[in-house]
Amino acid sequence: MSSTTNELIQVTCAIIVDNGRILAALRSRQMSQSWKWEFPGGKIDKGETAEECVIREIKEELNILITVSESLTPTIHSYPDKTIELIPFICSIKEGTVTAVEHEKVSWFSLEELKSLNWADADLPVMEEFVKRQVVKV
Numbered sequence: 001m002s003s004t005t006n007e008l009i010q011v012t013c014a015i016i017v018d019n020g021r022i023l024a025a026l027r028s029r030q031m032s033q034s035w036k037w038e039f040p041g042g043k044i045d046k047g048e049t050a051e052e053c054v055i056r057e058i059k060e061e062l063n064i065l066i067t068v069s070e071s072l073t074p075t076i077h078s079y080p081d082k083t084i085e086l087i088p089f090i091c092s093i094k095e096g097t098v099t100a101v102e103h104e105k106v107s108w109f110s111l112e113e114l115k116s117l118n119w120a121d122a123d124l125p126v127m128e129e130f131v132k133r134q135v136v137k138v
């Protein structure tokens, strides 16, 4: 089913932190926003909460079980063909080893490295908020 241009698509994403590094995923040729980095996640299904969605999506995309610890500010971004609300969560790994099931690749980055990736447009404010928070904490 295709969505109309003015429908707001709710998408969750996980900022997975492990040993002081953060996981980012490179979207593949087959995906929209190809060759852009993102925080993995996906669209909220009918009847599920945002937290349930991010846990399900990360199991599907990375084959790991995560624990959700905090939420960050959702951002709304309009691409030429759709508008999404990106709902970010800071997460940790509860169980499993990361495998890139759908993405071109996934990698772990330092805070400094995160800033230089070619991010999907919707992710930029999310990444910036996350980096600011971590810097303030140090």
Ligand SMILES: Nc1nc2c([nH]c(=O)n2[C@H]2C[C@H](O)[C@@H](COP(=O)(O)OP(=O)(O)OP(=O)(O)O)O2)c(=O)[nH]1
Binding pocket: 011, 012, 013, 031, 032, 033, 038, 039, 040, 041, 042, 043, 084, 086, 120, 121, 122, 123
């Ligand atoms: N999962 C995820 N999606 C994001 C992020 N940033 C961003 O712009 N998106 C966009 C890409 C997709 O258009 C949509 C999420 O869709 P999805 O990952 O569940 O499914 P999809 O690739 O099949 O989506 P699409 O082909 O219909 O665009 O949100 C992000 O950080 N994580």
